[in-house]
Amino acid sequence: MRRNSEEQCQNYIRLYGKKDNGDVYLCGTNAFKPRCRVYKKQPDDSFKMVTEEDGVGKSPFHPMQNSTAVYTDGMLFSGTVADASERDPLILKIHQGSMVRTVQHDSKVVNDPDFVSSFDIGDKVYFFFRETAVEHINCGKAVFSRVARVCKNDKGGNYLMKNLWTSFFKARLNCSIPGEYPFHFDLIQSTSDLGQGNPMSTTHSANRTDMVYAVFQTHPNSVRGSAVCAFRYSDIVKTFQGKFKGQSSPSHNWLAVPQQETPVPHPEQCSNDTHQLGDKALNFIKSHTLMDKAVPAAGGAPIVTMHGINALFTALAVDWQVHAADRRYYDIIFIGTDDGRVLKSINKGHGTKVESVIIEDIQVFENKAPVTSMKIFNKKGVKKLIVLSNSNVASIPLQRCAQMKTCRTCIGLQDPYCSWSNNECVASDRGFEGILTGHHENCGVEDTTTVPTKSTTTTTLAPPTTSQKPCECKCESPKKDGLQSEHNVPDNSEENVPRKEEMTEKKESSISAADTAIGIVCAIVLSSIISFIAGYKVHSCRKGDQMTANPGEIYGTLTKNHTNKLLDNKEPRYVNHSDLERNNSVKQLNLLVNIQPKGSNLPNGGAPAKTVVNLTQPLPDRTYV
Structure with a gap:
């Protein structure tokens, strides 16, 4: 039996639900003995405990076990484990003393799952989790992300x-x-709450649909990266209405089940009385729980991605369909990272084009604690973003438009919350802004010395820039040639005259790039001809008895000189790899291995530890990228 720390043996609240009558339903780990309580609200706004009951199957045993639950229509639906050893994962429904659960110890149903979230819509409840993919076991172990559904009246x-x-x-x-x-x-x-939105910007508010955003990561031993994808509820329903996946025997591959073998009506439809289902339908349902097709991401690609050695995405929250000053609607996504930051992002692409913009990059937790959860608080016109870690809670505003003091910096944010109105940057949709380009004609001509460059994928919030102090040099003033100073300083004083370097940068060249290239080529050809003639004359003078030079010697000399020049530079532009000697020389290869222990402090896997392994091996004959 494993030994648990004193900190783990406290009571961690892992389930919160509000009943139809206003009572609060709470469940906690209770030192590895889960318990649940019902609290009733009193007239003085206090709460009094009414009942207490066993919490097994409702709350996890360990505070770091991933679980989810939703309380709806007087029924509790939970995804957790039924034992402290985590060997009995289940999806459970409790209603009026009766229970319905998944098949016990069946890897085809749930196989070592990590539950992430759940929500209900209509007559169904959906669960999001990741698990070891049983359909991929013949090709090696792999973990896939899943969405599962059950009927409320089952x-x-x-x-x-x-x-x-x-x-x-x-x-x-x-x-x-x-x-x-x-x-x-x-x-x-992580996933957002179910909401009505559109991953693409739209001009009509009616172009929204039920959908959910989710955060994904790569495997710890793969290329380090994370992404945000959007899934439409209609695509999820369509997937469950399609074909099933199955295998004839444990040694066969998983293939799509022919349509004629699927029971009628399709098992996706919720039955009014499941006790009336026949044995043939039940046998098919028991052995075919996996759908053949995967749920596609909206737009066919991630909305936001992050690769390399940077931080990983861990959580997100969405402000649905914000109306901007350009008369379009945007879903604004707030993304938490494993180093305590929050990124604000939108997809500014029109139609089916995905073109993401990182509007802000805010360091919320100075100790770089991983962000575990985020919620948007909206009450009485006040909207804030609540950010949580394992030991901290922070509240930050959804927008910081007032920090931008100029028109160009305000428009350059590309923030749907902000617009330039009455000579100030305000949180309003009544001014003007340029989300698509980051520029607007009403801001005047762009000044490259004060406008920060902005990338559509890696830009962070830049502070307002200030103009530099004019140069106070005592050198002699150059003649006026009609050029203005880079800082727009009057030229009526010798001290305020622009520097020569600044004036030179402002001049536009009258020679085009094509003319320059032609001139260079002509110069090279002319110099080669002159060098050839000079060499020929010198050679003839030195050897008067040979009136005719051997062209082979001349060209051989040129070839030799060219070869020596390449060897002196030691960096030829073109190399014939077939001529390289293959001597199996031993060189050092550095690999960065990311190891992510399951029992880390993150709720969904944790930040991976970085280990550098030096491997020494001979270089292969071929290298593929």
């Missing part, structure tokens, strides 16, 4: 599947960079 089977789900099905979530060989982000970390 009572289980009559005899064959008594107290077991008859409506549990799951599908893979596809968050990948498209291509001939797609690059997948397989580890789901």
